[in-house]
Amino acid sequence: MSGAPPVDGQDWRVFHATGAAPEGPPNPLPEAPPWRRFRGGPALPAPPDDDAAARRRLGQVDSVPQLDEETIDIVNAALVLRRPLLVTGPPGVGKSTLAYLISRELGLGRVLEWNIVSRTALRDGLYAYDALGRAQAIGTWRAGMLAPLEPEGHERGAADQALLTLGDFVTLGPLGTALLPYDRPRVLLVDELDKSDIDLPNDLLHVLENGSYDIPELVRDTADSARVHTSDPGLHAVVRHGRVECREFPVVVITSNGEREFPAAFRRRCLPLEMRSPTRAQLLTMVQSHFRALPSHAEDLVDIFIRQAQSGGTHSLDQLLNAVQLTTNGDFQADGSGRRLIEVLLRDLSKGR
Structure with missing residues (x-):
């Protein structure tokens, strides 16, 4: 295989594009560079797997490299440097499949997908706040408070009001979930970014550089922490003081069909990878x-x-x-x-x- 020579007999690469899941505990990633280390915490449990989605994308693969050596080296550089991959190439060449290949081989769990359309804004990827749903829930609760007490004398109070906490109406998007404080990085697929509004790549710059974001509704809340929904079905996370910060920067695979050019400041933060037609x-x-x-x-x-x-x-x-x-x-x-x-x-x- 091509690439840099091993150091002390050890291959510098952790990804070999076999698509085969690790037989035992997954190998640790190299330590992040000092300028790509983050302080999020406390650590969350490991994310769930989604074997069905991986099989749809990859099938039941054997340990045979599915990418050329140059592509494998670029992916490994992104993993070592904790930088997003900007994957370009014609439609249908397998750009989005790369995220599943990385996730399965490195044992990083369910891939978080953010599918981009012309109306997509940064907040869509970070979180959604159901203000209308909360207003309706508060109205229902107040109506119940005015109703007669139940025969047993049950008083509608703190227990019922607890159901109206702000976090119950906040759901983190794929990008927002990927930036939660996991011990090992999540894999985030940002699919077809070239279809976005012209401002979205620039809006992403701060988040991709700092590995963190604020939820203003929770920042203004009087509670110190809130339990919110995540993009993983049925799972929740605790957000403290309205701020989310990762522990390990996620593996971000951004795909583009080449329908537009991205700003230089955005491209500077990504490693470019052009997917060629398979042999x-x-x-x-x-x-x-x-x-x-x-x-x-x-x-x-x-x-x-x-x-x-x-x-x-x-x-x-x-x-x-x-x-x-x-x-x-x-x-x-x-x-x-x-x-x-x-x-x-x-x-x-x-x-x-």
Whole structure:
């Protein structure tokens, strides 16, 4: 393998793009640089896994590298330096899958996804405050206070009012959850940032640099701490004095289809990674990962897919997987009457139909 020579016989890289989960306790990451260390706490329990989502993205992979050496080195540099990855490349080349590959191999738990659209603002990724829901809950509680006492003489008071605490109406977004104080970094996928409003990359600068943010509604609250919802289903976290700060900067994978340029100040804080089209060997490895064994027509379909991609236009790895799946059903003939259907599945997506 290429890259820097090992120090004292130890490879400097912790990520090798195998996609295989660790058999025992995951290996620790190298210590963060002094300028990328943070003070958040107390530490939260390790996040849950989401094996179903990882299998959908990666399949059941063997310990075979799925990326080229240069890409693996850039990912490792981002891990060592605690810097976001800005991943560019054509649609469907596997940019967002990289986040799942990193998470599974390093044992970092469920990937937090933040899908960007033109209306997305920074606060959408940090947290949401349901002010209307809280107002309705307070109105319901006050109406109950005015109602007659229950037969047993139960007084509606502190116990009922506790249900109206401010934190019950705050939910951290994917970015906000990724910045909670975990002992090991979370993996955050910021998908298709180039579709955002022009201000969002600049708005991200402060958060990505400082690893922290404030929730103004909780800062103004009289309580010292609040128990809030997170982006992990059914889980909560305690926020003190309205401020969230990470302990380990998350592994941030930001994808872009190259539809726009980002400000220099934003690009300076990220490591650039251009994803190239997979080689034939890598495509066969990906197909085998999803199907456990290589189906009979897989190599022929991979060759057709490569020819289509080399002729220009836009093609997605999903198209190849769909075509392979179809050939495994019954007596479907990929080289006979079904050839036209295969061509439809592997068509150029840049065309209108």
